[in-house]
Every structure is written in C-alpha cells, then in structure tokens.
Amino acid sequence: MYDLIIIGAGASGLISAIVATRQGQRVLLIEKMSQAGRKLRITGKGRCNLTNTLPLKDFLKHCGSEPRFLYPSFNKFFTKDVVTFFGDLGVKTVEERGGRIFPQSGKAQDVFLAMINELEDSDCRILKDTEVTKLIVEEGKIVGVQTKGYKPQIFKSPKVILAAGGESYPLTGSQGDGVRLAKEVGHNIIPTLPSLVGLKLKHYNGERIDPSIIGFGVRNVNATITLESGKKVCQEFGELTFRENGVEGPIIITLSRQIARLLSQGERLFLNIDFKTALSEQELDEKLLSELNIRGKEDLRSVLRAFLPHELIYLAIYQTALDPRKKASFVTSQERKEILAFLKHCQFEIIGDFGFEQAIVTQGGVDLKEINQKTLESKLIKG
Template identity: 35%
Template sequence: MKKDEYDVIVIGSGGAGMIAAITSRKLGFKVLLLEKLPTLGSKLKATGGGKCNLTNTLSNDDFMNSFGRNGKFMIKAISMLDKNDLRDFFSSIGVQTDTKDGFRIFPVTHNSSTIINALEKELHRLEVDVLCDVKVEKILVDGIKTTGVDTSKGEFISSNIIVATGGLGFPMLGANGDGYSFAKELGHKVTDLYPAMLPLITKETWVGDCTADTIAKAIVRIDLKKAKKLKAIGDLIFTSKGLRGPVILDFSREITPLLEKYDEVPLLINMVKGKNEDEVFQHLKKQSSLNPDYNIVELVSTLLPASVSKSLCLEVGADINKKFKEQDGQVRNNLVKIIVNTPLTVIDSVGFKKAMITRGGVSLKEINPETMQSKIIDGLYFCGEVMDLDGPCGGYNLQWSFSSGNLAGHLYK
C-alpha cells in the first residue's frame, strides 16, 4: 500500500469522525483522518456548554423514540453502541463519567477537553494518520465507487470514505456545509436545512424586562392550526430580545421551519405549571383574602416572578398600584387569560451562527441503516449530524454521532 493510500479516509473530526477512525483502526484498517481546522474536535469542545453531555440514561427504545419517526433508522447503530457501551468505551480510554441529575451523562470533569484529549490520545496510540489544516475539495469516484479524495494537500487514495462533517451550526468552529455539497455532487438528496437548538427572537419587547428570571416547567404551544398538536415542556428563560432555555432549545427545531413559511410564529405559553383559568382565578382570589394589602403585581407574584408579573399586568392595562379587586372586571379576566396562555410572537432566530444542531441533511432513504453506507455510491459512508436525523437537548445528538460513527467505521459492505 502506497504512502497516500488508505483502507478508509474519514472526513471531519467531531465525535462521529473520531470514533469512526478509532473503530476502523481497531479492526485492522489503515486509516486517515482529515480535519480542515488546525485542531481536532472544535465543535465537540462547545458541546453541552463546554461540559460535553455525552448521552443520557434512557432505555434504547425511549432514546430512539425521542427522535420521532426517523428513530427506527438508529436501531442497528444503537444496538452496537448504546449508552452503556459508550461509557465503557470512554472508561477504557481513561475517561470516567457520571450523572448527577440521574439523566444526563457527562465526563466527571464536566469539561469537553477531557473527551477531546482522550480521543486524540487514542487516535495516536492506534497510529491513525491524522492531518489537520487539510480541506477536502472533492470526493473522487469511478462510476459508482469511491476512489479517494482531492484535498488542499493533494490526492489521497481509498475505496472507503466516511463523511463526518457535521452540520451548519457554529460556522466559526468550521461548519460550512461541505458534507452536504459532497453528497449532492454524488447524487444524494439533501433535505431542507434549518438551524435548531438555538434561542428565538420575539416581537414583544417586554421579555427584555424579565431576563433575570427562569420559569420552571413552562408549557409552550404553537398557535397555528397546522401545528396545534405540537408542544414542549421545560425551563424557560427570557432574554433581552426573546426566549431561550431548555424548552426553547428543544422546541426551536419545530419553529424554525415554520418561520421560513409564515415569517411569524405565534406561541402560547403556560407559565403556571398547566393551571387553567379557573384555577388561576381561584388562586388569586384566595391570595387576595390572605394578603389584603397586596397590590396586583404582588398578588400575581405569588404565581410568577415579580418582573414577569409586572410585565403581564402592564400588558392587560392593569393599574399596578391598585389591588386585584379594584381593577376593572375585564382587566381581571384578561389578566387571568394572559397568565394561563401568554402570547408571544417569534419573528426570528439567532440563525446558524449559534445553532447547536442542524435540522435536515442527507436523506436517510439513500443510506443503509445497517451499515451507514450510501445506497448510491459504493464505499461512501455517512455518520453524525450530516444526516437528516436530529434529536432534543440532553445528550441525544452526541450519542447518535458516536453510535453512527462506530457503525460506519466497521465498513460493512
């Protein structure tokens, strides 16, 4: 075998790419890992706010169901490397993990550098050839079979190419969609791409007065006829321009496609743990009796943070210096309604520049779930975020990257 000839070439050094390279090398293949940035694992470094949420404690079935209708595509990959296998793998390369909240699993250091350093050390131990600062320009094919790659440092020969280039999120960390371009050039369909797992911007400006507060277990619904069944529950955080927090990061994957279609996406948010209008009214009435000196803001603050209470009172035209019973009847009714279903209008997102994941990607219909190999080009494999499969916050997407990378690295034909 010539110096520039390999059994497998892996493009991209995120979680999927590094584990694909490690898996292939352990099976005895000669492996080249190519990364266009100067260092490995740049986007992995930002995962989970830098803490690297590797996976979670869900059963395999529940884990896959969290990805929706495409979850079944993961059966083979997850069966070969599930949460327990992943923890065992990291333990074998010197990384211990823990789950302080009983759900999310992190390295005990809660530092993504621990993961990157361990993977890099394992690549070196296995003598995987790693080249950074090398941009792949084109995947070379002969008919319907891969033959190598053309790069900024010349051609490298291989009959097996694994594309692990990630999505479009965080372009400052190297994301530019080159994997999608490779796929399209080789005849693959790439579905529409949207930023996901990111903050949202609202038309309403009062949210900017509530940035110090977190709403636990908020229920967020989309107020559009075709999306009435969609909802999410979780912690909500107000920002100077809109919304974020776990519930928004999860739900944004449903909202960004609608933004493109409608320009504005109306939301209804229940910030009182699912209480209905009658329950809220009775609560306010009771608290008013118990605290007769409370003004309307102080009264609503028995349900919500003070800043949010004041904003909602002002939204319905309440006199914030008066008591609940001193308000106009319609004002009281409107206040109860806005507490139970707070309307907010999403007009934009922060876009791919701060999107943790990409919704959409290389069509799963053209990838064999048993091997991760292309159904169009022999020797072409995909893994990780470049495919049309994404999940919620909480270690789902990184587990999928590792599992799919491991399966692709086996080079099943």
C-alpha cells in the same frame, strides 16, 4: 494510499478513526480547522452529555423525525457500549438527573483529549488545517478526496467517511461542507434548517420590558405552540429562559425541532406559556380574586408579587398593558381576566429562531432513503 479517509475530526470522525485504527486499518483523518473537536469541547455547557440511560424505545423519541432509521445502529452500539468505549479510553462517567451521562471530571475537554491522545499515539495520520473540497468518484466508486491549498492535493482511498458535521455553530468548523460534498456526487439533499435552537418573539424586547428578565429561567411551565387557527402543534413541560429578543432553554429547544419546517414554510406560529400549571383556571381566578380583596389598598404590582417572581412582573404589566400603580380594589373583572389570561395563556407570535450560529444541531441533509440503514453507506456511491 490509505484504507480509509475520514473527513472531519469532530465527535463522529474521531470515534470512527479510533475504531478503524484499532482494526488495523491505515487511516487518514482530515480536519479543516487548526484544532480538532472544537464543537465537542463546548458540548453540554462544557461538560459533554455523552448519552442517556433511557431504554431504546424512549431514547428514540428524542432522535428527530425518522428515529426508526437509527434502530440498526443502536442495536449494535448503545448506551452501555458508549460508557464502555469511553471507560476504555480512561474517561470515567457519572449518571445525573434524568439518566444523563457525563464524564466524571465534568469536562468535555477530557472526552476530547482521551480520543485525540489515543489517535496521536496510534498509526492514524491526522492532517489539520486541511479542507476537503471534492470527493473523487470513478465509475460509481469513491477513489479519494481532493483538498484545498496553493496546490490542491489528492489523497487516495477506496473508502471515505464523510463526517464533516452539519451547519450549526459554524465557527467550530461545520459550515455545510458535508452536505455540499454529498450533493456534488449526486445525493438528494433535504433542505437544512437550524434545530434545537431558541425562538425569536414578536413584540418582545427584554431590554425595554425590564433588563432583569434577560437570562431569567422559569421552571414548571407548560409551553404550547399553536397555529394561527389555535390548533395545537406541540407542547412541552419544564424550564424556559427569557432572552433579549426571545426564549431558549430545555423545553424551547425541544419544541424548536418540531416546528422548524413549519417556520421555514412561513406558517404563523404562536408560543403560549402557562406559568401556573399547578392550578386550574378556575382555582387561579379564585385565588386572584381573593388576593385582590385582601390587598385592596395595595397597588397591582404588589398583588402580582403573590403570583410571579419579580423578573416576570414587568412582563405581565407590559403584556396586559394595565397600570401597575392601580389600587387592587379598583381592578375591574375585565382587568382580572386579563391578568388570568397572562398567567395561564401568555401568548407571543414566533417570528423565527436564533439561526445556525446558535443551533445545537442541523435538521435535514442527505436524504436517508439514499443511505444504507445497516451500514450508513451511500447507496449511490460505493465505498
């Protein structure tokens, strides 16, 4: 009999286990993979972005569609507490551009090791390679869990923390078990979707356009997502990266969160990129006209070099379908408009996202109405 069973030794499960063990509770931490914290170890490109120094009001703007739900949690445990928690574990932190906090060593692995070392030196029992298949509920109260195996085992406890993760990066172990277990005991599930993920674009093939575009990042662009009617859905300014069949990067993953539901409902959505945010349409047109005049004897490709990095020139040619060898002096005003349209409103239809395999988080899951906002306990099942 344990005081507490925690399902999943990811970021949430490990922290919960440390806190409960420090309180003197007898804890059983169950992990289905052979190693704990697999996702944690690849976070932040292997560096683990622990938190951010933004004030609560601004921090919440980055916390999904129901940020108010997190108020009570953040009131109890916020940025300073995160830094202190890891400092106590021996993980020194540094603040970087944009208020982002990382371990000073620059290694997510160190964050993981600090947590697992404390647990392994404590009375917490950790069971790896063990998958929880069922929550055992009697008369509306949790009494234990059942695990998979040649002989299914039952572990008893009056309290269970479900920390089995979502569905993103399934190779790390989070494969939707948490949602399934919650559903089986009666919770309503909001359909899950990949979120913070790259977007696939129609009629875009980096390999065919020019392989140098694959992996190329463009800074200081405006990306706007619109409906078929042209109505704006959302917009972000910053950096995006072209992939073989789509786009990713900071602003794209932020936008993906806002359009995940619309995409899943089959809504036609368009990505519009403004590559020249510092210039108005009129200023850019004047500059384009002037370059075409000055470089009258050069070909169009050479003129485009004044406006775009090498990696994007073939994209411009591909999108506008103009002849790159055409002499600048022969470019018509209609063709100039097409170049202008590419630079200010390069448009692609979005045909999907890169899926759970590449999503940073999962959207949806247990209906928050059924969760106590102050304690994060289930309102349906006690314990």
